[in-house]
Amino acid sequence: MTDRPERIDDDVIVCRCEDVTLGDIRRLIANGYHTIDEIKRISRAGMGQCQGRTCRHLIARELATALGVSVEEVEMPTFRPPTRPVLLSTIARGEGDE
Amino acid sequence: MSKKSADIVVIGGGVVGCATAFELARLGCKDIVLVERNTIASGSTGRCGAGVRQQFGTELNCVLARESVRIFEQMDEYLDYKPGVEFRQSGYLMLAYSDSQWEQFRRNVKLERSLDIDVEMLTPEGAREIVPFLNLEGMVGATFCQTDGHANPFHTAFAYAQAAKRLGAEVLTHTSVVDIEVENNRIKAVVTDKGRIETSAVVNCAGAYSAKIAAMAGIDLPVWGERHQILITEPVEAMMGPMVISFHHDFYCQQTPHGSFIMGIGMPGEPKSFNIHSSVDFLEGMAKTVMKILPPLGNLRVVRQWAGLYDRSPDAQPILGECPPVERFYNANGFSGHGFMVAPIVGRAMAELIMLGKPSVDISKLDAGRFERGELVLEPAVVG
């Protein structure tokens, strides 16, 4: 992993579920990971319980500045069910109350 | 598009494509181009359960798996990959729920041990010593192989891709193949949406889309997409070592190094398709099945469900090697759900076949011609 000049806010937390910092994201972008999906897969940012609700926008903005594009052009990963974590026992119980 | 010509074009940026590109470069092939229409590991590789096992019922699959495990064991050094591919040998526990299944397991273990794969036969109580909260109801016995395990599919594919690039291969992502020019059975060029690459050789690692690629070269390849659904839970402290598999329930489940559980079940009647949407029926079936076999996991929360495609072949075995009548059109697809675990050895065998004419592992029985010859390879130990 090549490095790049440190910046003051490098150790700010971007992904709270997996403790990924802004510095981590910048290093990955500098090493050629130019999509949110790739950054998610290699750093786990966006794979936590909140499924990227907080970090995906912050990563998109960082990518937009680094690649010199508008945030609109950054491809956003989709959301998949469930919208919030749900117990396997609740799924298995279904309608029933037992 | 900087590249106009190449000695060989590898189509598909999954783990099989990346491994093949690396092994070709390692054997001295100079001008390699790998084309991937999306990003590395964005297809089935990035969606699979990423288990690595050696417990199979045919010699061919056992050998392929055994050789792959040996490569996985040294992979971080072999590919000089600092972040690590997270390969962990916590074993596979295969559960048998009928006498006929138990007999089949016994035969498999005899074969596996003859190929020095160390597998134990366990009573249900023996299985519970490995997974204390296993529900033994209806279980006849289990087999366990400690050297089976699990790796991170993203890091594995990225590791191979980066190593290939370091040896001079060119990896072109966001580049889709639209045509393959063939003249009297010789490949002239691969045409992509970013430009034309002159080449005389192609390796078809396009997974579930391999038939579409083969058709561009005039080849009718019996490989199709078959959706398989999967889910991941939130992480908890380590509590389950091995991957637990039950063919009887069409079920697999594994706790990853990160602490979350990955699990899936086969859904009967899944049509041939490229559909990777999720379904509610999968969630319900999965929850009921996992709570029957591993009851305490009922207290785990599902965080995400998704789906990927098996690249199915008629006998659920890989299709490897050249594909006459077209010269130097090589297939490495049809893995039917086992691509990740055999990718390391398949990449090497394909490179050896292409560069040296003879792979170090005999893959001749897995050629595409076997279907016309009626020589299917039947493997009993497969999850649906």
Add this chain to the structure above:
Amino acid sequence: MNLLKEVDIAVIGAGPAGLAAALACAEAGASTLLIDANDVPGGQLVKQTHKFFGSERQHAGTRGIQIPELFAKKLVEHPNVETMWDTTASGYYDSGELVVEDGKRFIKILPKRLIVSTGASERFVLFENNDLPGVYGAGAVQTLMNVYGVVPGDRVLMVGSGNIGLIVSYQLIQAGVDVAAVIEAAPCIGGYLVHAAKLRRAGVPILTSHTIVAAHGEECVTGATIAKVDEKWQAIPGTECEIECDVICLAVGLMPLVDILWQAGCEMKYVPELGGHVPVRDDNMRTSNPNVYVAGDSGGVEEASSAMITGEIAGISAAESLGLKAPEADARLAQLKADLAAIRSGPAGEKICAGVCRATVCGGVWE
């Protein structure tokens, strides 16, 4: 196996938009299911103690908390409406099935049409130690204080001077909590000056062109560092200043909650004027997925009065797409669209109009 509950229209989210949409569907004769993750209707409204702004027609002047009661009474009595509280919309699948769960039960529903009115949630700000306990979104502070009557802390630094930042600061003062300052990165105050004036009278400094640089504290917030910013909102070294506080409340804007719209495969677009990614829609609030409509803040962050209108428009349109119409529906629809244009015509509406225009399919109608 679970039985599948069939219904004409399911409405997800019982805030101002969802309440208006559900009522419109019911009055058009559609069997309507209204779902909300909270145990009471009203969404963000429940947390508002301030008088309601917006046009007279939309219950302006009534306190936020009373508004849901008006709707709730009408809805609960309506024979076409069924409500499910404490219930989260968990998944919407390409089979058209909607799965909802309340932590105990997991229920499958098959709505012919879906209206998504899930509102918006806090945007987050990047600063050092922004994950310390004591750093709260404004919604979290309102929930704690206005819904559960628990004081968030002793001394609050409010980040953001939009309406929410100003109103929550005033609500903190109403609850006897000290507000150290309100800071705003832009050169001017974001919200209505009537709210800003109330704060100034209460002695709260409002510092424009300031941003937060860091939060301090080992295990909890004990203070913050703020600094002046240049025109590109970058902190100017040397202008740092320490603030003693035990709560940092983030009110820098809202982002539409659009998970279900992504799951429904709706065409999404990034529209900063509306708060982030929103579904492309037509003039009747229908998204690119013909079975899915959007209403309220999840289609773009505006105010509660616009949310009630887009809710009713979505309700009338969704019912009409099933051949169900209340008397005078066309006249009502025209009136609503006029009201919406009126609300958006004000000075603050310029930005919103530009955003809505970019988020609307060209010509306002899907082919």
Add this chain to the structure above:
Amino acid sequence: MGRFTGGLRPSKVRLKDHPILDFSAGQEVAFTFDGKKLKGIDGEPIAAALHANGVRVLRHSPVSGRARGFFCAIGNCSSCLMTVDGVPNVRVCTEPLREGMVVETQKGHGQLPID
């Protein structure tokens, strides 16, 4: 702009008299937090009850051990995951408090009960 000073007044925890809202006290319940006996209101989120008892650190992030607490309040993030009655990763910002609940801070990802 000079330094902002002014000491932190002891926090008035529960709002009793509020100009607009009335918080007619709900049913009081007892629960334990890491073994300590605490009081709360039946049905309010566990996080609100903890907050009213001065507890603001709800967990430490599993990767780098950073303190985390109440944050989004709508059950969308992972800041308030605690073990409640033996079940880990419960979102206490939305989980209603009930009489006799056993609330514990989690070590790392939380232990799944396997008895």
